[in-house]
Amino acid sequence: MSQSYDRGLIEDFGRWREFSAGMWAWIFHKFTGWVLIGYLFTHVAVLSTALTSASADPATVAANQDLYTQTIQALESLLIVRILEVGLLAVAVFHILNGTRLLLVDLGLGLGSQDRSFYASLILTGAIVVASVPTFLAGVSL
Amino acid sequence: MSTQRQNPETETDNAEAEADTETETERNEVARRRAEQRERERVKENERATADAERYHLKVFRYDPEVEGKQEPRFDDFHVPYEQGMTVLDALIYARDEFDVSLTFRHSCRQAICGSDALFVNGRQRLGCQTQLSDLDQPVRIEPLPHQEVVKDLVVDMEHFYDQMESVEPYFQTTDRPEGELEEQRQSRENREQIKTSTRCIWCGACMSSCNVAAGDNEYLGPAAINKAYRFAMDEREGEEVKQRRLEIIEQEHGVWRCQTQFSCTEVCPKDIPLTEHIQELKREAVKSNLKFW
Ligand code: HEM
Ligand code: SF4
């Protein structure tokens, strides 16, 4: 075998522009899957630490002095948290829709329209996310 | 279009032949010659401009570890005169024959059957001989197949690809004898129909080059080899025993389960083989042969 030139990572990396539907679907699916895992752990961490300071006394809760409730309310009053929630919904919806698409692909169903089903997942995700914005951003001030 | 033009010089041949000693005429002569020179240059310039407009601009990857000036990879520009129906391979042949004989690439049949000229053209794996220049944006960027080592210019090392193809035993095997009086192994029409597209592979390696999983895992069999395995595993004439052995090859660690259904191979295959579909079908075959509920 002759000496040869390895065109390396940089060139391969530059190829993202030439990806077609199936490739983007794969990348987004990986990305959203790991974001969901990341969220799951953050979620567990936040809630479990807040829970230890939750009061067992109904009077404290009634007086709005409960730390757990206050933590959640404080978080939910932040615009950035609300925006992140919209992002979380987007990621979750895409992962579910494309996950369903992948399950169909695994069953060998509709392989000929795998690109169209990816675009459909994207569009549906977009629509659901847009529709959810009023709910997620309700009652939050800057 | 003819690129030849009437040479304006011919009209003045007679004038030049006439001997004239007067300085006045000599000065005129010099001025006239200068004007002619300018005119000739202008015509040439025009010719070049019109010719360039009908030329295709190619940017071709060049690299040769054995030549000092080519050890650092670069792109060379070629302006190839366009003819109707010209393919990328035609353009490369023209560039090699007319501009640079050292330009190196593989080709043979020129009709999408030998599989030797899979190239990376404008960011996609394609056969040079099957790709019309008129379908491409200029400049047409021509590179060797990605994820394979470059030997020289557009020539990549295919050895690994061939190894993977060989590893699935790409030939007919059976322990069964033909039925009754028959001397040949007959196949049902339905079975032939099922494996039809999988038999069309021309070993070009485009699919393997487009596959991200194959790029990251050298041991992965790759789409073409799995398709080859499909071609025989699904062939009923081989019989159950051989099929079981084939499935063992297919479901090994670096076999079908590496496929992440990115569909890149299916997109680029010049013979339109539904590669992903075949891989997925083999995954299900593998599961079926392993799942036993009794
Ligand atoms: C209805 C909900 C869901 C569906 C239908 C779904 C579907 C799928 C499918 C089919 C895959 C395999 C992709 C492949 O074949 O390459 C996958 C991968 C994955 N999913 Fe989900 N999923 C769902 C919810 C979730 C949730 C809630 C999480 C996180 C907490 C999650 C995290 C992941 C991760 C990390 C991967 C692996 C990504 C990788 O390949 O690296 N999924 N999902
Ligand atoms: S499967 Fe298609 S792309 Fe792959 S080697 Fe065969 S002909 Fe080429």
Ligand code: FES
């Ligand atoms: S030259 Fe044979 S496939 Fe292109």
